[in-house]
Amino acid sequence: MSANDFDFFHGRWHVAHRKIADIPGRGTEWVEFGAETECRPILGGAANVESLRADGWEGMTLRQYDPEREVWRIWWASTRAPGHLDPPVEGRFEGDHGVFFGDDVVGGQAVKVRFDWTAGAEPVWQQQFSYDDGATWETNWIMRFSPVA
Template sequence: MSENDFDFFHGRWRVANRKIADIPGRGTEWVEFDAETEVRPILGGAANVESLRAADWEGMTLRQYDPARQVWRIWWASTRAPGHLDPPLEGRFTDGHGVFFGDDVVGGQAVKLRFDWTAGSEPVWQQQFSYDGGATWETNWIMRFSPLAG
């Protein structure tokens, strides 16, 4: 684990999304849509900023490495919640697999969040929620990334 853990993700990507349509209602209908994202390093490589664009919304992620604790923190904001920055998730990579945990409130209900990252030339990100304090996890969003030319 190091400030280089997310170096695989720098650049421009096509994003194939598969997401539960109504997460606050804990729905079961999956929707699929495409997006594009660009990730660039900042702060000498110890952080990166991602700008994601889908057809009807935009999101951004800030990831920053904390060398004293040897963890990454990940913050998310989007046009779907104007003026709101989600609480950070915190975690690390081991052997190309990153796991990050945090707490939030979704649809008025406290949830634990988990991000799973699989690094590589075509990375995969998954988001999971736990409504029972982390005893069980429900996957509600999967992103598959493929590089864009240029």
Template structure:
């Protein structure tokens, strides 16, 4: 675990997205679309910022490593919620797999949020929500990255 954990993400990407169409309503219909992304290191490698570009929205992620706590924190913001920065998720990589957890509110309901990162030449990010305190997890967004 180090400030180099997200180095695999540096650069430009084509991103295949598979997402639940209505996350707020806990829908079951999935939609697929492509985005592009670009990630770069900041603060001497202890942080990474990326931008995600879709046809009708733009998002950004800030990830920052805290060496004292030995964790990464991840924040998300997008043009779909102007002026809003989501609460951070916190976690680490273990045995080549990153798990990051946090609390948020979706559609007026408290949820636990989980990000899973599988690094590599074609990284995969998955988002899951839990409405029962982490007993069960519902996947709702998967992103597969390919170098642009």
């Protein structure tokens, strides 16, 4: 684990999204859509910024490495929630797999959040929620990345 853990993600990517259509309602209908994203290093490589563009909305992610605690913190914001920055998730990589946890409120309900990153030539990100304090986890969003040629 180091400030270079997300170096694999720098650049431009096509994104195949698969997510639960109505997370606050804890729905079961999955929707699929495409997007484009670009990630670039900032702060001398100790952080990166990602901008994502999908049909009808935009999102951005800030990831920053804390060398003292050897953890990454990840924040998310999008045009779907103007003026709102989600609370960060925090965690680290072990080899090519990163796991990050945080707390949030979704649809008025407290929820634990988990991000799973699998690094590589075609990275995968998954988001899971736990409504029972981490006893069980429900996957609600998966993104598969392929490099823009």
